[in-house]
Amino acid sequence: MSTSVFIDGAVGTTGLEIRERLSGRDDVSLLVLDDARRKDASARRAALNDADIVILCLPDDAARDAVAMIDNATTRVIDASTAHRVADGWTYGFAELEPDQAARIAQARFVANPGCYPTGFLALVRPLVRAGLLPADALVTVNATSGYSGGGKSMIAEFEGGAATTAFRPYALALGHKHVPEMTRHSGLSHGPVFQPAVANTYRGMVVEVPLHLAQLSPGADQHGVEQALRDAYAACDLVRVSTDAPATIAIEDDAGTDRMTLHVFGNADLRQLRLVATLDNLGKGAAGAAVQNLNLMAGLHPLAGLAR
Template identity: 70%
Template sequence: MSDSVFIDGAAGTTGLEIRDRLAGRSDISLMTIDDSRRKDAAARREALNEADYVILCLPDDAAREAVTLIDNKRTRVIDASSAHRVAPGWVYGFAELEADQAERIANATRVTNPGCYPTGFLALVRPLVRAGLVPADWPLCVNAASGYSGGGKAMVAEFEQGGTDTAFRAYALGLAHKHAPEMTRHAGLAYAPIFAPSVARTYRGMLTEVPLHLHAMPGAPTLDAVREVLTEAYADSRVVRIGDGAPAAITIEADAGKDRMTLHVCGNADTGQARLVATLDNLGKGAGGAAVQNLNIMAGLDPVAGLAL
């Protein structure tokens, strides 16, 4: 018997990615609303309450509203918006973040997908904070670039229909991005990192970098020590992997089209400086792939079913 899934917002960028990953699976049954009733509030409420699992691919306010429409205790929710990422009562849907995180997801009724940028940042930083290599009050910076699909349909249209001819654009220069509280909370930090996001002229892909002055940190941890902590943290993961050696270059498209994430420990051992780099697909492990992974875990299925690794 298959589990029923309703994607609220299935026509959006993330919704389409999730639907593609679930298509053709015999263990999942996708529920849809007939086109003639798509704007019917009663039909939407009915679907939200009939499904075993609901995946919300909506703007934040609409996601909050959708949750209030579910009036039973059976339907379980995965929210792909940023509405509930630091909200009480919601389990953070990053299965590799802590030793018991997958178990917490499996038992949850409300799971919030991580943001695409926080996914790379947390994968690099959280194990180091947990191990004591990076103090919780250390001033951190994170520089990141995403494919323009991360901005949804409006940004896709801007880049593909002549709205802009830029190759690279930095934004959120006022340092008040909504991802900052999520990064701070789930990394276990005392202060928010300086978050410097940007968008590049490529449809999908993401590169997130955390530079570290290891020589100035308590205990002056080495590059090898950092690599050892990250390798141990993800030793059993089929989704997060550690890159081999120190590559000459790392591209934003390195994991585009995949649902995995790759972490690199680069730097100069003589100067005690490090560049920690995560590559992922902003639509994969950063969005749709993560939602499907969480769905699989909640439903007791193979966590990587339907994913491209």
């Protein structure tokens, strides 16, 4: 018997990709509303309550409203918006975040899909905090660049229609970005990072960097210890890998088109500095791929079904 799934908001970038990934599978059956019924509140409410699992690909307020429309005790929810990522009663949907995170997701009724930028940041930082290598009160910075598909239909149209005249554009210059609360909560840090996001003129892909002075680490910690902590954290993970190479360059597209994430640790012993780098696909491990992974876990299906390594 297949798991019934309703994607609420399947006309956006993430929703369309999730729908495409699920449409050919025989272990999942999609509940689909045509354009007219999608705007019918009663039809939408029925779909939200009829599905085994609902995936919300909506703005934050609309996602909260959708959850409120579910009036049974069995429908389970994966929310791809920001609305519930630090909310009580919701399980954070980054399966590799903690040793037992996948098991917690499998048992959860309400799962909040992580943001794409936080996924890279947390993959680099959380194991170091957990291992005691990076003090919880450390002040850190994260620099991150995404492909323009992360900005949705309007940004895609801007870049592909010729309105965008730049190859690289920093944004959120006033700080206070909506991803910072989940970065702080789920990393175990007591201070939010200085978050410096940017968009590049490439469709998909992402690079996330956390620069560190060795002086920011706990006494005695060094590059080897940081690398080992990451290897230990992800040794049993299929979708997160720690690079064994030291490439001269890294491209934003290195993991584009996949659902994996690659972590690198670069260091300079003389300068006593480290540069932690994650590459991933903003639409893969950073969005649709993570939602499909969470769906697989919640439905008791193969964890890697529909995912590309």
